[in-house]
Amino acid sequence: MSSYPVSPLAVTLPELCPVAGVKLASVQAGLRYTGRLDLSLMEFAPNTTVAGVFTKNKCPGAPIDWCRKILYRGKARGLLVNAGIANVFTGQAGFDAVKYSAQAAAKTINCTPEEIFVASTGVIGEQLPYQKIINYLPELYSKLASDQWKETAQAILTTDTFAKGFSLKTDIDNIPVTIQGIAKGSGMIAPDMATMLCFVTTDAKLPATVLQKLLNEKVKTTFNSITVDSDTSTSDTLLLFATGQTPNTEINDIDDPRLSNFSNALEKLLQELALLVIRDGEGVTKLIEIKVEGAVNNESAFKIGQSIGNSPLVKTAITGEDANWGRVVMAVGKAGEPADRDLLSVAIGNIWVAKQGEVLSDYDQDKVNKHMQEQVIKIKVNLNLGEGHAKIWSCNLTQGYIEINGSYLRS
Amino acid sequence: MSSYPVSPLAVTLPELCPVAGVKLASVQAGLRYTGRLDLSLMEFAPNTTVAGVFTKNKCPGAPIDWCRKILYRGKARGLLVNAGIANVFTGQAGFDAVKYSAQAAAKTINCTPEEIFVASTGVIGEQLPYQKIINYLPELYSKLASDQWKETAQAILTTDTFAKGFSLKTDIDNIPVTIQGIAKGSGMIAPDMATMLCFVTTDAKLPATVLQKLLNEKVKTTFNSITVDSDTSTSDTLLLFATGQTPNTEINDIDDPRLSNFSNALEKLLQELALLVIRDGEGVTKLIEIKVEGAVNNESAFKIGQSIGNSPLVKTAITGEDANWGRVVMAVGKAGEPADRDLLSVAIGNIWVAKQGEVLSDYDQDKVNKHMQEQVIKIKVNLNLGEGHAKIWSCNLTQGYIEINGSYLRS
Numbered sequence: 001m002s003s004y005p006v007s008p009l010a011v012t013l014p015e016l017c018p019v020a021g022v023k024l025a026s027v028q029a030g031l032r033y034t035g036r037l038d039l040s041l042m043e044f045a046p047n048t049t050v051a052g053v054f055t056k057n058k059c060p061g062a063p064i065d066w067c068r069k070i071l072y073r074g075k076a077r078g079l080l081v082n083a084g085i086a087n088v089f090t091g092q093a094g095f096d097a098v099k100y101s102a103q104a105a106a107k108t109i110n111c112t113p114e115e116i117f118v119a120s121t122g123v124i125g126e127q128l129p130y131q132k133i134i135n136y137l138p139e140l141y142s143k144l145a146s147d148q149w150k151e152t153a154q155a156i157l158t159t160d161t162f163a164k165g166f167s168l169k170t171d172i173d174n175i176p177v178t179i180q181g182i183a184k185g186s187g188m189i190a191p192d193m194a195t196m197l198c199f200v201t202t203d204a205k206l207p208a209t210v211l212q213k214l215l216n217e218k219v220k221t222t223f224n225s226i227t228v229d230s231d232t233s234t235s236d237t238l239l240l241f242a243t244g245q246t247p248n249t250e251i252n253d254i255d256d257p258r259l260s261n262f263s264n265a266l267e268k269l270l271q272e273l274a275l276l277v278i279r280d281g282e283g284v285t286k287l288i289e290i291k292v293e294g295a296v297n298n299e300s301a302f303k304i305g306q307s308i309g310n311s312p313l314v315k316t317a318i319t320g321e322d323a324n325w326g327r328v329v330m331a332v333g334k335a336g337e338p339a340d341r342d343l344l345s346v347a348i349g350n351i352w353v354a355k356q357g358e359v360l361s362d363y364d365q366d367k368v369n370k371h372m373q374e375q376v377i378k379i380k381v382n383l384n385l386g387e388g389h390a391k392i393w394s395c396n397l398t399q400g401y402i403e404i405n406g407s408y409l410r411s
Numbered sequence: 412m413s414s415y416p417v418s419p420l421a422v423t424l425p426e427l428c429p430v431a432g433v434k435l436a437s438v439q440a441g442l443r444y445t446g447r448l449d450l451s452l453m454e455f456a457p458n459t460t461v462a463g464v465f466t467k468n469k470c471p472g473a474p475i476d477w478c479r480k481i482l483y484r485g486k487a488r489g490l491l492v493n494a495g496i497a498n499v500f501t502g503q504a505g506f507d508a509v510k511y512s513a514q515a516a517a518k519t520i521n522c523t524p525e526e527i528f529v530a531s532t533g534v535i536g537e538q539l540p541y542q543k544i545i546n547y548l549p550e551l552y553s554k555l556a557s558d559q560w561k562e563t564a565q566a567i568l569t570t571d572t573f574a575k576g577f578s579l580k581t582d583i584d585n586i587p588v589t590i591q592g593i594a595k596g597s598g599m600i601a602p603d604m605a606t607m608l609c610f611v612t613t614d615a616k617l618p619a620t621v622l623q624k625l626l627n628e629k630v631k632t633t634f635n636s637i638t639v640d641s642d643t644s645t646s647d648t649l650l651l652f653a654t655g656q657t658p659n660t661e662i663n664d665i666d667d668p669r670l671s672n673f674s675n676a677l678e679k680l681l682q683e684l685a686l687l688v689i690r691d692g693e694g695v696t697k698l699i700e701i702k703v704e705g706a707v708n709n710e711s712a713f714k715i716g717q718s719i720g721n722s723p724l725v726k727t728a729i730t731g732e733d734a735n736w737g738r739v740v741m742a743v744g745k746a747g748e749p750a751d752r753d754l755l756s757v758a759i760g761n762i763w764v765a766k767q768g769e770v771l772s773d774y775d776q777d778k779v780n781k782h783m784q785e786q787v788i789k790i791k792v793n794l795n796l797g798e799g800h801a802k803i804w805s806c807n808l809t810q811g812y813i814e815i816n817g818s819y820l821r822s
Contacts, residue, residue, distance in 0.1 A: 059744030091769030124737025232745035320817030326535025333470030334643035341470040358502030406731030
C-alpha cells in the first residue's frame with residue numbers, strides 16, 4: 001500500500017469468506033516494494049471457467065497479451081499477480097517473463113501454462129525479475145488456503161491507500177452461490193473495456209461463453225463508467241472465474257430467467273468494486289456521480305458524462321466546493337455530441353440550478369452550497385433532446401493528485 | 412490581470428506599433444473586475460474585411476452566435492470586447508445584451524450593427540450589464556487612438572498573468588504590410604477551431620474570402636495545436652481584420668505566390684501568439700513541445716499528440732521533472748489511433764530513450780534528467796507506421812492550476 005494518507009472516502013474491507021474452489025496466498029517477494037506483500041497466487045479447482053475484459057490501450061503490457069491469447073479456451077487453474085512492476089513496454093524480454101512465470105506456476109499447480117492467468121501493475125518500462133517470482137512459487141503453493149482474501153486484496157495494491165473487496169450471496173435457480181472479488185486502482189483510471197486489476201470469483205457452475213457475455217454486458221455500467229484522470233492504463237484486467245463447485249442448474253443463455261439473480265448480483269458487485277476504485281482515486285476527497293438524461297441516445301449520454309467527469313475545470317471546481325455549473329455547461333458543449341444550449345438543464349445535488357439554457361434566478365443557493373461540502377457530489381444534466389441516459393462516476397482533482405503523480409518515480 | 416504571480420514562462424510584451432486603419436481604446440468599466448481596464452473598443456477604417464474562427468463547443472456564448480451571424484458579410488468597422496463576464500448560458504437576455512451593445516457601438520462609430528464584432532470572456536452564467544458598456548461608449552470613442560495597443564492587450568485579460576501581443580512586417584508583392592495581434596488565455600484552453608480571444612489586424616488589402624481561407628488553414632498548426640487543460644472554452648474567438656490601407660496588389664487566391672510572404676508571416680504570428688497563451692497556462696511552469704512522427708496520417712498524429720498533451724499523468728510527471736516516458740507510451744496507446752507497441756520509439760529532449768517497444772539500456776540518463784529541469788520540455792514519438800506527423804504544444808499540470816481553479820468563483 002501507498003505511503004500517502006488513507007483516502008477520506010475509504011471504506012473498510014468487508015469480511016471476505018471462502019469461495020468454494022478457490023485457494024490463495026501472498027508473499028513479500030520484494031520485486032519493487034519492500035516490507036509488504038506484493039506477489040499472489042490463486043489456485044482454482046479443475047473445470048473452472050473464466051471470462052475476461054482488458055484495456056483497449058494500444059500499448060498493453062505483456063501480461064495482457066498473454067491473457068488475451070489463452071482466454072478463448074475458457075479454462076483457468078491459476079492466477080499469478082504482482083504489484084510494483086507492470087511489465088509494460090519491455091519487449092521480448094517482458095513476454096518471456098510472462099511465459100516462464102506461467103510455465104513455472106503451471107508446473108507448481110500441475111496444469112498447462114495456458115490455464116495460468118497473469119497480471120502485473122506498477123511502473124512501466126522496467127523488466128520484471130521473473131526468476132524471483134518463480135523462486136517464490138513453492139512458498140506460495142505451500143501457503144495456499146481459502147481464507148487468504150484479505151492478504152491478497154492488500155498484495156495487489158500500488159498507490160492505493162486501502163484494500164478493496166466485496167462479497168455477495170445470490171442464487172441460480174434457488175441453489176445458493178457466492179460471488180466475491182477484489183480490485184485495485186488508483187491512478188491511470190479511465191477504463192475502456194475493463195480497468196486496473198479486478199479479480200472476481202464465484203462457486204457457480206457456468207460455461208465460459210455465458211460468463212464472457214455476462215461480463216461484457218455488466219462491465220459497461222460499472223468499471224467502464226468510472227474515471228479518475230482520463231488516462232487509460234496499459235494493464236487494465238478484469239477476470240471472472242467460476243469454479244463450478246455448486247450444483248446449480250446448467251445455464252447456457254444469459255437471458256435465461258434463472259440467471260437473473262446472479263446477473264444482478266454480478267452487476268452490483270462490479271459496481272461496488274468500481275466505486276471503491278474511485279473512492280481511492282489519487283488525491284481524491286470527493287466522489288462525483290454524474291447523471292446524464294435526455295441525450296439523443298445512450299452512447300451520446302455516456303460521452304457527455306465522460307466529458308463532464310474528465311474535465312479538469314469541473315473537477316477542480318468541486319475541490320473548491322464551488323457549484324460552478326458553468327463549467328458543467330462547458331463540458332457538455334465540448335463533448336462534441338448533439339446538444340442544444342437553449343434546451344440544456346443542470347442540477348447540482350438534485351436541485352435544478354439552470355433550465356433551458358439559463359440560470360434559475362430563484363434556486364436555493366444555500367442548499368446547493370451546502371451540498372458542495374458533502375463527500376458525494378451529484379451532478380445531473382438533461383439535454384432535453386431524447387431518451388438517452390447514462391451514469392458516470394468520477395472524483396475531484398486535488399493538490400494530492402499532483403503531489404502523488406509529480407513524484408511517483410522518486411517515491 | 413490576475414492577482415496570481417506572473418508566469419515563470421512570461422514574455423515581455425513587445426513594442427506594438429500603429430496599424431494603419433486601426434484605432435483603439437480601453438477603459439475601466441468595472442463590469443466585474445475593479446481597478447483595471449476591462450472594456451475595449453477598436454475602430455477599423457471603412458472597407459475593412461474580416462475573417463473569423465470560433466469555438467466548436469456546442470454551448471457557445473451569445474457573442475459567438477452574434478459574430479457567426481454577421482461574419483458571412485466579411486465587413487467590419489468595430490470590435491467591442493469585455494473581460495470578466497463571458498455572457499455564456501444567459502438565454503435571451505444574453506443575446507439582447509449583445510444586440511443592444513452592437514447597436515449602440517454602431518451608432519457611436521456610424522456604421523451598421525452588423526459591422527460590429529463583439530467578444531466576452533470571464534464567468535459563465537452571469538448576465539452582462541450591457542447598459543454600463545453602452546454608457547462607456549462615448550468615452551471609449553473619444554479616446555480612440557492608434558497607439559493604445561498595450562492598454563488593450565491588458566484590458567482583455569482574465570486569469571492571465573501577462574499581456575500577450577506580437578507584431579510582424581512582411582510584404583505582398585513587394586509592398587510592405589504589417590500584421591499585429593493580441594491574445595488572451597489562459598485556462599479552459601483546448602481549442603477546436605480557434606481559442607480564447609485573439610484579435611489580429613493588418614493594413615493589407617485582402618478580400619474577406621481570401622482572409623477566411625488563410626485563417627482556416629493557419630489556425631490548424633497554431634491555435635488549434637495548443638492545449639492547456641483539454642477543456643474547450645465556450646468563448647473562443649479568433650478574428651482577423653484587414654484594413655486595406657496599403658496599396659498592395661489585389662490578390663484573390665490564397666495560392667497566389669505573391670501572397671506567400673504574408674501567408675508565412677500570418678502563420679508565424681499566430682504561432683507566436685498561441686505559444687504565449689501556453690506560456691500563461693494556469694499554474695504553468697513548463698512548456699511542452701510534442702512532436703509526433705511516423706503515424707498513419709497527419710490527423711492520426713495530431714490525435715496522438717493531443718492525447719499526450721492532455722494526459723494528466725504526462726503533465727504531472729513533467730511537473731515532477733521525471734522523464735517518465737512510460738506515461739507517454741500509455742498516452743499514445745489510449746489515443747485509440749493505429750499504434751504498434753513493438754514499433755514505438757520515444758525521445759525526450761531529442762534523446763531516444765525507447766525504441767521499437769523497449770527501453771534503450773544505454774541512453775544518457777543524466778542528459779535526459781538535466782533536460783527535464785529546463786523550462787521547455789521536448790517529447791518526440793515515432794510510431795514507425797507511416798508518414799503522418801504533427802506538432803502540439805502543451806504545458807504541465809501543477810498545484811497552481813488546482814489553486815487557481817479550485818477558488819475561481821471566490822477570487
